[in-house]
Amino acid sequence: MADESLYQEIILDHYRNPHHKGLRDPYDVEVHHVNPTCGDEVTLRVRVADGVVSDVSYDGQGCSISQASTSVMTDLVIGRAVDEAMKTSEAFLALMQSRGQLEPDEDVLEDGIAFAGVSRYPARVKCALLGWMAWKDATAQAVAASSGGAA
């Protein structure tokens, strides 16, 4: 029954076996984001060390799309330089806003390319972005705090 373009196997895999799930210590910042239209929520922790996203952990409830995209996100940002990870996040955002018009770059988005089809379902785009937006928020706070501390 699956509409191939939306529920890709990659998405279902991440949904059933999410990566890096569960809240862990140590962390710099914890945020809680909610998608008010569907009640999905995520609590997410970020640790940034030496300009690198050293860990991201999370917990929450949500649909397959939001859960899988958060899982994919952790794969794409953990261990990366903050700048680089932010670029990846921009690329994912652009893909989600493309309404099916953008060809995703597998080198940049890896498993994230499975979400290309989601962009054709505007009602689901917010689901796919929930974890990413939480990460971006938390990371920006962590960076601000550490640079504030350095100043």
Add this chain to the structure above:
Amino acid sequence: MADESLYQEIILDHYRNPHHKGLRDPYDVEVHHVNPTCGDEVTLRVRVADGVVSDVSYDGQGCSISQASTSVMTDLVIGRAVDEAMKTSEAFLALMQSRGQLEPDEDVLEDGIAFAGVSRYPARVKCALLGWMAWKDATAQAVAASSGGAA
């Protein structure tokens, strides 16, 4: 060009040569009524003596319908017992609200029957009623004042 049913000769006659027009003394009550949708207005005086409408005088500006119907009204109420005049006024009101469905009684309404066609033009009904409503208001006040005095 005249639509026979609206601009009857009787109406045009009263419009061009209004009866009892001009404000006169003596009077018991003066009222000022306005039709807010078109700006028509009438100032009207009533004198009631021994239960009889002994005089009605008026001045104002308005369309042919409102001017003519006020003129016809004065013919129908001056010299009549208040009760009787009020009944005539009810009959005219009923005719105006009939949307062309009522056959007017010439014995009661005399020249007023010329307004039967107006009832089919809801936008003009208020015009035809302006003078009547002013008269009713003033007369009710005059009666109340005199009975108040008698009590």
Add this chain to the structure above:
Amino acid sequence: MTALVDAGLAPYDVEVVRADFPVLARTVSGHPLVYLDNASSSQKPRQVLDAEREFVEQHYSNVHRGVHTLSQEATDAYEAARTTVATFLGASDPHEVVFTKNATEAYNLVAYSFGNAAAGSRFSVGPGDEVCVTEMEHHSNLVPWQMLCERTGATLRWIPLTDDGRLDLTDLDTLVNERTKVLAFVHVSNILGTENPVDVLVARAREVGAFTLLDGAQSAPHQVVDVQRLGVDFFVLTGHKMLAPSGVGVLWGRKELLDAMPPFLGGGSMIEVVQMSGSTYAPAPERFEAGTPVISQAVALAAACDYLSALGLDRVAAHEQALTGRLLDGLHALDGVSVIGPATTESRGAAVSFAIEGVHPHDIGQSLDELGIAVRVGHHCAAPVCRRYGVPATTRASSYLYNTAGEVDALLEGIATVQRFWRR
């Protein structure tokens, strides 16, 4: 059915009804469309669209202020629509019907009008006063009262829910008390399906002199409503849920109240005398219909009322109850599926919310859409209800006069398919 035949009525022929709705012939994802999102908005029959179009193509003009023929015809059609709606609601006077753009505007109209009342007026709301709603209100009959209380310093109270999706009236006498100015509550819940005991609530409100407003957005499309028998002060409906286009709703209110309430929206047509330094206002309904009204939408709503009346709302209600019973029975029989709201058709409408263990409502909705089945997922503008029952959202199927037993079965099969897919 037997009762209908006994009453001399032709049996309800749903296929004849369906033929009036062009969209029902559509396919979605390669399947015939099964439209079960009626609590959100209904489809429109040709008769309604034709009536609106004939009006717009031949008799359209602005209303109320003109002497030319088209403006008379348009005014007549608009006022005739008011009379039709009044009759549909059992109102004694067409002037008790105010056309709004939707139900939401109607609640806001009352809340803002009360908020505009001078201190000491019978309508004024201030510190120490209370407004009472229920925990199952649609946001549209909740947020306007929250905002009113915030503006005026009044206190908002609410009647809580029982575990089986009904109002918990244990503390009714405390919640609705001498300080209560308004008791605003939903007739039939759009998320739980619950039909509330109007008589009990109105009786209590009367004891304490509170105004009552009944949200009929989910009742008027589905059952005979008689505002006088209901005994409320205000009743609200919205056209798009009852075969009419979007863009039209109705506030019914007792004439005596509407004429005395302060105005809400200011502008053309609601005035009497306008001077730069201040204005006076027309009586109801004009007082509450500022600006060019929703003319052709009102005409269409009247056509929708005529359509429903011709079909017979009693027959429609019986048809829907049969479908709702079938759906509830089917859901109860499925493992891992739970109904949120009353379990039987007793005092309930056609909206049925449910949860499937282990599958998120978004995924249920999307997967059903791939089978051509349109249901709504989310909080259905009743987030407090989701919170109350500990779910982030629900999946809601809601049938209407054109749905069939076969469609209910398709949904039940669809749910089984969803379960198989998502439990792999």
Add this chain to the structure above:
Amino acid sequence: MTALVDAGLAPYDVEVVRADFPVLARTVSGHPLVYLDNASSSQKPRQVLDAEREFVEQHYSNVHRGVHTLSQEATDAYEAARTTVATFLGASDPHEVVFTKNATEAYNLVAYSFGNAAAGSRFSVGPGDEVCVTEMEHHSNLVPWQMLCERTGATLRWIPLTDDGRLDLTDLDTLVNERTKVLAFVHVSNILGTENPVDVLVARAREVGAFTLLDGAQSAPHQVVDVQRLGVDFFVLTGHKMLAPSGVGVLWGRKELLDAMPPFLGGGSMIEVVQMSGSTYAPAPERFEAGTPVISQAVALAAACDYLSALGLDRVAAHEQALTGRLLDGLHALDGVSVIGPATTESRGAAVSFAIEGVHPHDIGQSLDELGIAVRVGHHCAAPVCRRYGVPATTRASSYLYNTAGEVDALLEGIATVQRFWRR
């Protein structure tokens, strides 16, 4: 015309345009309909009605909250309509377009939102603050500000009129001053036809930091509007005067303002998180679109914008200006007829008010109707203007893109006939 041909455009063929409007084939009182009541409301072309119907028959559902196919299609159509309107107005961001039920709701939206602002907020209005309008405002852009001032204790001021129907700007700097919170004024007057000098008024408002709201109800249908070039903060239009159905209007506002302003109507879709104890609100435009929006009406309005754009508003404006000039010349040539408003086509729109000596406007309108000619008589929701010029009411003829020189001539002849009849 030469200019248009030079620009490579086909000459404006009014007969082709007329064929799109079914009602124009009607007769009234046995005469071909001459519809000159466009300032009150316009007729609707087939293209607009067809677009709305196709949408309702094939893609209709409630918007914004659903994952099923129809709700996606409906949401796409509704949001595409927003984008079309934004482009039509030269707005940089579709989120600056708020759909309302008419223009009147839009003024009230801004006035109530400001009234809801906490003291000290940049939007709040209170004692000592001023709102400035003009003496030629439509009641809809006057009464909401009167009501706001009454609620908040602010003071209403107004720019007076000159004898020839223009704003008297002598005291502009006093009337719009450091205390002025809002300057709300009409772009093109519906009763006088006057087009106001937006640049002068906006410049003064900016000097003192007042918000500007431009009433474009009579400009948007007739000329190219570019909200960014106009430099105002808010711009309002109403669909029914520009080929769209009744039931839809637009508030355009700078995004930064709309996102910061307090909400007006409370209800579904305008919220973020709703708890019984209080709610938070969505950003614009959702914040100001509570409840089910005017979905199919917005789709129809977009089709109307497309129709106007395809025809070319510059060409429409040139066509109308020719008609207006012809009418003004004709009226000036008639004995006993006087124009109320600017005497030439210089900075003026297509609405022309006039008086016939010795004949009341009601009788003029009725007599013209007997010749099939539809004009509007009354105060045109601008009673202070009538008072200013010492008339109880006016007769107003207003042409639009489908009117012809022949129709203007028919009106002029009609006026002569009216004079003969009423002077007997």
